[in-house]
Amino acid sequence: MRSFLLLLFLVPLAISAQTTFAPIGAKWTYKQGQAFSPDTNLAVIEVIGDTLVGGRSCSKLTLNTGWFTCHEFLPILTMSGDSLLYWNDGTGEFHLLFNWAADIGTGWSTPITQSASLVDTLDWTVTDTAHIVNSGNWLRSYEVQVISRQWTLFSPNTGTIIERLGGLGAPFTWIYGACDAETFIELRCYEDPEITWLNPQITQCDLSTGIPQPTIPSELDVWPTLVEPGNSIHISFRDAQVVVLDASGRVILERPVRGSAEFTLDTRGIYLVRSTTADGQVAQQRIVVR
Numbered sequence: 078m079r080s081f082l083l084l085l086f087l088v089p090l091a092i093s094a095q096t097t098f099a100p101i102g103a104k105w106t107y108k109q110g111q112a113f114s115p116d117t118n119l120a121v122i123e124v125i126g127d128t129l130v131g132g133r134s135c136s137k138l139t140l141n142t143g144w145f146t147c148h149e150f151l152p153i154l155t156m157s158g159d160s161l162l163y164w165n166d167g168t169g170e171f172h173l174l175f176n177w178a179a180d181i182g183t184g185w186s187t188p189i190t191q192s193a194s195l196v197d198t199l200d201w202t203v204t205d206t207a208h209i210v211n212s213g214n215w216l217r218s219y220e221v222q223v224i225s226r227q228w229t230l231f232s233p234n235t236g237t238i239i240e241r242l243g244g245l246g247a248p249f250t251w252i253y254g255a256c257d258a259e260t261f262i263e264l265r266c267y268e269d270p271e272i273t274w275l276n277p278q279i280t281q282c283d284l285s286t287g288i289p290q291p292t293i294p295s296e297l298d299v300w301p302t303l304v305e306p307g308n309s310i311h312i313s314f315r316d317a318q319v320v321v322l323d324a325s326g327r328v329i330l331e332r333p334v335r336g337s338a339e340f341t342l343d344t345r346g347i348y349l350v351r352s353t354t355a356d357g358q359v360a361q362q363r364i365v366v367r
Contacts (some may be wrong), residue, residue, distance in 0.1 A: 098136040098154040098161060099124045099241060103269035105248055106282050108262045109143055118143055118259060119284055121345070122248055124269075128153070130164055131171060141345050144259045148250045149191045149230075163249065165190060174249060177217050177240045179203040189230055189251055197230040199223050199251065209239065212272040216240040229253070233261055242267045242274060299350050299362040306343050306366055310350075313337045317352040342366045 103124040110117050120143020128137045135155040153164035155171065159178035162171040167190030176185055184202040205220040218239040223232040230251045234244030243249050247261040266282035267274040275282060298313040312319055314334045321330040321340070329348065330340055342348060344366065351361040 098156050100269050100271070101126055103136075103241075103267070105243065105267050106265045107143070107248060108265055108284065109259045110262045117262075117284055119265075120144070120248075120261065130155075133157075133162075133171065135164065145250075146259050147252050148247075148261070149189070149252075151249050154249060161249075167196070175238055175243070176201075179206070179219055181206055181219075191230055191251075191253060195229055195253060196227070197251075198226040199230075199232050200226060211274055214272050216242070241269075241272070245276070297352050297360040297362065299364060302362065302364045304342070304364065304366055306345060307341050309339045309341055310364060311337065311339045312350065312352075314352050317354045319350065319352045322349045322351065 101124050105122045107120045107122070108117060109120050121141040122138055122143075123141050124136045125139045126137045128135050130153055133155045135153045138150075138152050138154065140150055151163045151174075154174070155162050155164075159176060160173055161175040161177065163174045164170075165172050165188070168188065172187055172189075173185050174187060176183075179185075181203055184200065187199045187201065188196075189199060190196050200223070202222045202224075203219045204222055207218050209216050209218060216239055218237060221235065221238055223235045225231050230253060232244075232251045233247035234249075235246070237245045239245065242264060245264045248264075250261075252260065263276060263278075265276050265279055297317075298311075300311050301308075304310055312334050313336070316335050317333070319330075319332060319334045319338075320328050321342070323329055323344075329342070332338065332340075334352070342364075348364050348366065349361055350364060351359065353359050
C-alpha cells in the first residue's frame with residue numbers, strides 16, 4: 078500500500094516534473110439528461126490550450142456544447158507525478174482530484190467550492206484497481222467511493238475512474254445535490270491525437286435520432302461532410318423538404334430545396350441532413366463540424 082503522505086510531499090515539485098493533463102485537442106463527449114424527463118443532450122469538453130497557473134504547466138479546458146447548470150466546471154487541470162490536480166478559484170490553490178497510482182484501500186480528500194456559500198470536502202476511497210489497453214497505451218483504472226462531508230456538493234464520479242478518460246459517469250466535476258436540471262449520465266467517447274475510446278455499451282459517440290440511416294439515393298448530395306465552423310455546406314436535390322438536426326435530434330434548419338442550396342453551421346458537432354419528398358421518401362446524410 079502506498080503512503081498518501083508521500084503523495085502530499087510530491088505535490089510541490091519543480092516545474093520540470095509537472096506536465097499538462099491532456100494534449101491540445103483532447104475531447105470528452107458526455108450524454109446529458111434532465112431528471113425525470115426524456116430530454117437528452119450531448120456535452121463536449123475539449124482541451125484548447127496550455128497555460129501557466131501558479132508556476133505550473135496546465136491544460137485549459139472549455140465546454141463546447143452542453144450545460145453545467147448543476148455542475149462546477151473545472152477549466153484548469155495539471156499533472157504532478159501520478160496526481161491530477163485542479164485549480165480552485167475559491168481557495169487560490171491546486172487540490173488533488175484523482176490519484177492514478179492509488180492502491181486498494183487508499184484514499185484522499187479534496188476540498189471543493191462552487192460559490193461562497195457552497196463549500197464541501199470529498200473523501201475518496203479506492204475499492205478495486207485494474208487497467209485497460211487502448212491503441213497500445215496502458216491506462217490505469219480503479220473503482221472508487223466518494224463521500225461528501227458536508228452533504229452539499231456530491232461527486233458523480235463514484236464508480237469507475239480511468240486514466241486520461243476520468244469518470245465514466247461524469248467529467249472532472251461535482252454536482253450541487255439540490256439542483257434538478259441537466260446532469261451528466263455517461264461518457265460516450267474520448268479522443269486525442271494518440272487514442273480513441275468508445276464506450277463499449279453504445280454503438281456510436283453521438284446520440285441516435287431514433288431513425289435508421291438508409292443508403293442515400295443518388296438524388297441527394299451533401300458536401301463536404303467534414304467541415305470547419307462557418308464554412309459552406311452544399312445540398313443538391315431535385316425537390317424536397319430538407320431539415321438539419323443536431324446530435325440530440327433538435328431541428329437547426331428547415332427549408333425546401335429545389336435543385337441546390339447551401340448553408341453554414343457555426344457550432345462544432347455532429348449533424349444530420351434529412352430530405353423528405355412529396356411522396357414520403359426519406360434520405361439523410363451525416364456531417365461533422367469539427
